[in-house]
Amino acid sequence: AGHIEITSVGAGTATITVSDVSNHAATIAVTVAADGSITLGTITKYQVTFTAATNSSTANDVATLGLVGTTATSDAATVATAAINAGHIEITSVGAGTATIKVSDASSHAATIAVTVAADGSMTLGTITKYQVDITTLVATISTAQSKFDAATEGTEVGQYAVGSKATLQTAIDVATALKNDANATQTQVDVAATTLSDAVAAFEAGKVSADTTAPIATIMNTVTTFVVGTTITGVQSNELGSLYLVPIAGTVTTKASLDALFTAGTAKRETVSTANTDTNLTTTGLTTGEYKVYAVDAAGNVSSPSSATITLVQPFTISGGTLSNVGGIKATVTVTANGTGTNVHVGNEVVIFQLMNGTVPVSIVALEKDIQSSESLTAYFNVTGTGYTVKVFVVDIFNNSFTNVGNNLADAATLQLK
CATH class of the missing domain: 2.60.40.10 (Immunoglobulins)
Structure with a gap:
């Protein structure tokens, strides 16, 4: 009943040996008196020998830990230590007790392994608490992208999207969805997928045809x-x-x-x-x-x-330097100068018209047709004498002997008066 039962047989001393199934033994010294009474002496306990052990059975992968760790640490270094080696978590016993091994990735996501170390150094691995990959952001991003895809129309009108851009966005949605459904996906992969899809949505929106409000130059x-x-x-x-x-x-x-x-x-x-x-x-x-x-x-x-x-x-021409005299008749002289050069000139002949006026009454016309390239001095003679006359000078493109229709003006008209 959980005790060592010793029975005296005869007077003297004896040593009782108590063994377990592994042949580990403890001893009890016994003295038996002549009357059969028993005196227990020294009990020599079995002394356990601690032997460090290593356990590498835990795989460093998403299926086992929910992540791929980059570091492994123990919260009780006097009980057990841990390291990552050859794709596994290598745990080594140090002393009897319990410890929690923490396996972390580069983003500080963590999984834990419970460890119990016996007095002899043997280890028992307990519960593995996996890191749960957070796909909340990825799911929301996929939903947003799909909504934009469903509502979009390709074309060139304001509010429409660039032709071919929907297919590009759908490909990005499909890639993100596949990763969302991958049980072995790491948090880093999920986070990258969400960012990549978000960038694809931004590029899709950038291709949307917007109203042009920018003035030209x-x-x-x-x-x-x-x-x-x-x-x-x-x-x-x-x-x-x-x-x-x-x-x-x-x-x-x-x-x-x-x-x-x-x-x-x-x-x-x-x-x-x-x-x-x-x-x-x-x-x-x-x-x-x-x-x-x-x-x-x-x-x-x-x-x-x-x-x-x-x-x-x-105007194509300028009339300048006008003089008018009435010696031996009326003589009118002007200089007509072209204002342009090269192609910036009037093409064809010009007609310089001298119109003799007596007050407001036209008297006579002299028309000189020329192709003035630069500057020319032109003179008209009128066979009249007397005073009170003026001469109006025009440069026109045509002349048809009409007092009222003298073509299109090619210069500002000049009026010459007797001095």
Whole structure:
């Protein structure tokens, strides 16, 4: 009944040996008196020998620990120590007692192993508490991505997404979903998958067609900014497709509609920009002299600021140096100078008209047709005498012998008076 029962047989001394199944033994000294009474002497206990043991049965993997550890530590180094070796957790007994081995990964996620060490150094592994991979963020990210995918339409209209972008997003969703369902996935893999999918959603959103609210930029590239009316202004650019407008500097411009109104009224010019950042030519036919600015309008109707440079339109010719005398008849002389060079000139012949006036009454006309390239002095003679006459001088593009229709003016008219 859990005790050592000793029975006397005869007087004398004896040693009782108590053994276990492993032949470990303890002894009890016994003295028996003549009357049969027993006196117990020294009890010599069995002395346990501690032998350190190593256990490497625990795999360092997701299936066993919920993670792949990078470090292993013990909360009782006098009982057991731990290290990671060859893909396993290697636990070594140090002394009798209990310890908890903590296995951590690079993100400080941890699993634990309970260890009991016996007096002889043998170990018993207890409960392994696995790290539970947190997929909350990944699940939420997948849900967000799928919702955006389901609601999206590909196309080129505002609010639509770039063609082909839905397939790219779906691939990213599929990869993330597969990892979510992988029982062997580590926390690091799950976290990376969530970040990667989030980046894919951001890229998907970046491809969404948004309303264009950025105004274009109108630039005059030509170093020449003075042009004669009727010639073509070159070297004008917009950084976006749309239209370019040549507008009087005094014109009120706030919207595309205001630019179109000036164009319809004939006081501005408009040309289509078919290629961005490429020279577009602007005609000046029908415009008046003065200073002009260039505006750009893009396909969305955004209006640029006026060009930094100013275009100055001048008449093709200038009439100067006029003299009028009445000695032996009336003689009128002027100098007509071309204001442009190269392609910036009036093309073809010009007609210089001298109109003799008596008060407000036209008397006679002398028309001289010339192709003035630079500057020429021209003289007209009228076979009349007397005073009170004036001569009006015009430069026009055609002449048809009419007092009322003298063609399009190519210069500001000059009036010569007798002194």
